[in-house]
Amino acid sequence: MNIKRVSYLVIVLVVVSSVLLFVKPYVTWREGGERISGEVVVLPEPRLTGEMSVEEAIARRRSIRSYRNEPLTLEQLSQLLWAAHGITDPRKYRSAPSAGATYPFEVYVVVGNVEALEPGIYRYDPFNHTLTLVKRGDWRKALQKAALDQSWVGRAAVDIVLVAFYRRTTSYYGERGVRYVHMEAGHIGQNIYLQATALKLGTVAVGAFYDDQVAEIIGTEGVPLYIFPVGVPGG
Template sequence: MPDLKKTLGYRYLQDTKYDRHDISSYQMPVINHTSSFKEYPDAEKVPLQRSGDHAGDDLWKVLQERRSVRNYTAENFSRTELSLLLWASQGLTAQAGKYFLRTAPSAGGLYPIETYVAVQHVEDVAPGLYHFDVRGFQLERLTSEAPGEFIAHAALDQIFISEGSATFIWSAIMRRNMCKYGHRAMRYICMDAGHICQNLLLAAEALNLKACPIAAFYDDELNYLLELDGEEESVLYLAAVGK
């Protein structure tokens, strides 16, 4: 088994970080575009029923309506809504032997993703940066200042982030997954983060909140905010949520 720092996944993560000071010289390889849709024109066609045929079933409506939304009102959302978003994204739902299973699937049941929440305007939750304690189903307060503007600046100045009620930040503790899957782990870690974020986006839609996933950010600036070393644990993905 390779050392964490010798895995392809680790090297990939380090080599693809955005850095404010050299992003203008970031080497973007020239790769030709290809069609967004693949079709087999000669194949027999089997028409499918559209989700509209299930009108009234909540999940289908949520899937149809979800959109990335980047403008929010100054209205707070509630602590209950924040709780539901956290539960939908990473809540515990069952135990199978030594594994505590969650709303989102995870390769090998290893759960390498940690959730942090930057609270800007949430009723009954003071602004600040929090860590989500999955087992205790509670937030652990790390700072007492709302870091929305810092996050927006670190996310390539995507100002809308600071206007949301809360920003979810997902980091990966890569070793949790790499100790089992080695070089292949990075694939699974990113898939886990995608599942979690999608659960959050659908839950936000179901609650009539607005959300947007975000992956453009200066990695080490967000790692600095969360006091992560960027090696054992590093920020992977964000989502802004508001009304």
């Protein structure tokens, strides 16, 4: 092999390696290093203005347990996830306050009826505003069974599941951090409520379920704290 050919191959390898450094591999990691690989769905950009004021959303907010058999749009799901846990600042601060900016939550979505989105379980990536597919299939009925057979969990178009990784916060604040994690769950939950109200959707905070069963269904090593069924209100 002559010197010119060797030099050419070296240049090609350097260029390819450089490109790969900047190409996003569609792979994420679970807490503890367990790998999740799957399709990545790029969500529509969230809107920063809407048709309903914060004051009106607060006044209209109710727990809604009855939903029509109608799909959500991908735009609606995007807006809900951004309100729950999206990035709102160049410094990577998010839509809900977090003690010491430790952000102990991961947000999963059990999708059953969303336009242009395959049913399945997805993990929300707030940094890229994308969804990573964890499991295919409609898991709403399985989640309903794990949630003491609360029918609205199975009837909702989607179920948003908040999963806590306590160590992210307790490693800074000790046992006091457990309280801060629970406070943050409330912050995120209220954001979901208000955004759903502004989108003329319905939701309800569900806290009664078997933790281990929900964790197994969505495929996480964290602790599920909340399920938020979301759908088009009915009845």
